[in-house]
Amino acid sequence: MLVLAGGVGAARFLRGLVQVVEPADLVVVVNTGDDLRWHGLYVAPDLDTIMYWLAGLADEERGWGIRGDTFATQGAFARLGLETWFQLGDQDLATHVYRTERLAAGVSLDRVTDDLAARLHVRARLLPMSNEPVTTRLRTDRGDSHFQEYFVRDRCQPAVHEIYWTGLEAARPAPGIAEAIASARAIVIAPSNPIISIGPILRVPGMRELLAPARGRCVAVSPLIAGRAVKGPTVELMRAQGLEASALGVAELYRDLASAFILDAADVGLGPATSGLGYRVATMPTLLDDRQAAQAVAATALNLVQTEMAA
Amino acid sequence: MLVLAGGVGAARFLRGLVQVVEPADLVVVVNTGDDLRWHGLYVAPDLDTIMYWLAGLADEERGWGIRGDTFATQGAFARLGLETWFQLGDQDLATHVYRTERLAAGVSLDRVTDDLAARLHVRARLLPMSNEPVTTRLRTDRGDSHFQEYFVRDRCQPAVHEIYWTGLEAARPAPGIAEAIASARAIVIAPSNPIISIGPILRVPGMRELLAPARGRCVAVSPLIAGRAVKGPTVELMRAQGLEASALGVAELYRDLASAFILDAADVGLGPATSGLGYRVATMPTLLDDRQAAQAVAATALNLVQTEMAA
Numbered sequence: 001m002l003v004l005a006g007g008v009g010a011a012r013f014l015r016g017l018v019q020v021v022e023p024a025d026l027v028v029v030v031n032t033g034d035d036l037r038w039h040g041l042y043v044a045p046d047l048d049t050i051m052y053w054l055a056g057l058a059d060e061e062r063g064w065g066i067r068g069d070t071f072a073t074q075g076a077f078a079r080l081g082l083e084t085w086f087q088l089g090d091q092d093l094a095t096h097v098y099r100t101e102r103l104a105a106g107v108s109l110d111r112v113t114d115d116l117a118a119r120l121h122v123r124a125r126l127l128p129m130s131n132e133p134v135t136t137r138l139r140t141d142r143g144d145s146h147f148q149e150y151f152v153r154d155r156c157q158p159a160v161h162e163i164y165w166t167g168l169e170a171a172r173p174a175p176g177i178a179e180a181i182a183s184a185r186a187i188v189i190a191p192s193n194p195i196i197s198i199g200p201i202l203r204v205p206g207m208r209e210l211l212a213p214a215r216g217r218c219v220a221v222s223p224l225i226a227g228r229a230v231k232g233p234t235v236e237l238m239r240a241q242g243l244e245a246s247a248l249g250v251a252e253l254y255r256d257l258a259s260a261f262i263l264d265a266a267d268v269g270l271g272p273a274t275s276g277l278g279y280r281v282a283t284m285p286t287l288l289d290d291r292q293a294a295q296a297v298a299a300t301a302l303n304l305v306q307t308e309m310a311a
Numbered sequence: 312m313l314v315l316a317g318g319v320g321a322a323r324f325l326r327g328l329v330q331v332v333e334p335a336d337l338v339v340v341v342n343t344g345d346d347l348r349w350h351g352l353y354v355a356p357d358l359d360t361i362m363y364w365l366a367g368l369a370d371e372e373r374g375w376g377i378r379g380d381t382f383a384t385q386g387a388f389a390r391l392g393l394e395t396w397f398q399l400g401d402q403d404l405a406t407h408v409y410r411t412e413r414l415a416a417g418v419s420l421d422r423v424t425d426d427l428a429a430r431l432h433v434r435a436r437l438l439p440m441s442n443e444p445v446t447t448r449l450r451t452d453r454g455d456s457h458f459q460e461y462f463v464r465d466r467c468q469p470a471v472h473e474i475y476w477t478g479l480e481a482a483r484p485a486p487g488i489a490e491a492i493a494s495a496r497a498i499v500i501a502p503s504n505p506i507i508s509i510g511p512i513l514r515v516p517g518m519r520e521l522l523a524p525a526r527g528r529c530v531a532v533s534p535l536i537a538g539r540a541v542k543g544p545t546v547e548l549m550r551a552q553g554l555e556a557s558a559l560g561v562a563e564l565y566r567d568l569a570s571a572f573i574l575d576a577a578d579v580g581l582g583p584a585t586s587g588l589g590y591r592v593a594t595m596p597t598l599l600d601d602r603q604a605a606q607a608v609a610a611t612a613l614n615l616v617q618t619e620m621a622a
Contacts, residue, residue, distance in 0.1 A: 039408050039409060039412050040408065040409075040411055040412025040415055040416075041408060041412075066387075069383070070381060070383050070401065072380070072381050072383065072400075072401035072402050073384065073401045073402065073404045073405050073408070075402065076377075076401070076402035076403070076404070076405030076406070077405045077408075077409075079402075079405075079430075079431070080405055080406070080409060080427070080430045080431070081430050082405075082409060089383075090381065090383035090384045090387070090401040090404075091383050091384065091386065091387035091390075092387070093384050093387070093401075093404065093408075094384050094387030094388045094390075094391055094393075095387070095391070097350050097351065097352060097384075097388075097404075097408075098350060098351075098388075098391060098393060100351055101350050101351025101352075104351055105351075116391070119390075119391045119392050120390070120391070
């Protein structure tokens, strides 16, 4: 099975998925549009979130970083008078230092990601969407920002006029993605932000062409429940893109790529319209606040695709 | 005043010196032969030791690093299965991360050193001996090692056959050293290891030529007391260089550069021989285990040079 994933929403879903799928059979293609250089260190927020959750190290309450981590280096950055709005825990820092050193030594991001995941005993295979840097940027009423500046530093306060990406022209799907898509029994678009988590993955040149033939095996899980995001600026950014901020709006985005769609029970009223887009639809609780809920959604996603394939 | 300095021995001396000299009038030229890349980070052990002591941040008991520092990142390096024999504290790490980022951005080591010292409110001027990398290496009975591998990882256990330096041919004294030597009222060779702390400074091409005309203003403080080092492998490395491991052996090394020499009271018997080398000699307690002792040695060093100049 292959999952297209952003950060914490996808991580919660994957926590359930590994209860119903053998982790060694799981490939996760992760957004790197949020990646940034922070004091020179290469930080990959979504890759790290997924890796820490699957390694059992995540601070699941906070959503990011490592459980029980401390912030002494942050304090020392502050003493040096340096920016500290992007928080890096002391344990977390080891990941970034090692990744940065490996990248500087000429190792590709997919190889470093493999290496890090193996060192943390993660059995699923994690793949960055591309080895080439693709960066999500926003034009807001406070100027031009990296996504993390908008999201973390400015706490999603600025009005967003435009979302755009740099680096797309040189990017291609990371090695292994084509083969993993071709051989996956099922493909799941995780309940992640469709604009800034799944969006960058789908914008990598060649990615849609790899996914389109697998449409019959692909199921999407709505990240919106009753028009609201569990976490993060999904609604704001969908509106900034001129989209309807609802599960149906998400379903419209994925209709060329997925043949099944999971709606939250609260959105049962959107079922007929979603079916009308050509989806096989399931409706169930999708708030993945515990392992059981995540596991149930994961099992339903698999069933939907297997039903489709048997049809 | 200008001081040639290694690590903790020099730092203890400087702690006393800043009681008798206005810190803003002090220039410290620091050994960088011990510098290393550690998980990709540029670590400058002697520069950091001097900086932390002068900033009032040093762990004076341990000699290196920051007082009260924690080691969570080290634990995370270990979890990743990476080498951990060189310990970096979490607060300390901020220094290395920032320095590494600035160097990668093309800023020279002397500028980064200035910047870091200013950020930590150090009023003395710290200068690396050179902006070009010069590395102290050893051939031992366990093979070829970086100095830190021998010193920290191997705890000075291997027998040393040869000490050598890489990078010397391309190195030159860092910007500002020539002017600082020319204008210094006094130059002090701190009580540091003459082989691997002061030695690399003096081996930078052009450094001896800058210092030689200032011989009348230069005083050296013996790092050996009764043939023993307060800390570190001074005796072992002097012997590896075929030198007599005593204050007199040190005095022989500096006779072209210094005109005054401070011996420990325990070495009073070496006084006549040291004078015989052409030095003006003072004998006093040189174990710099508190501020008062360091201050007394610093005051004596100044007096010796001023006496010389008045003569």
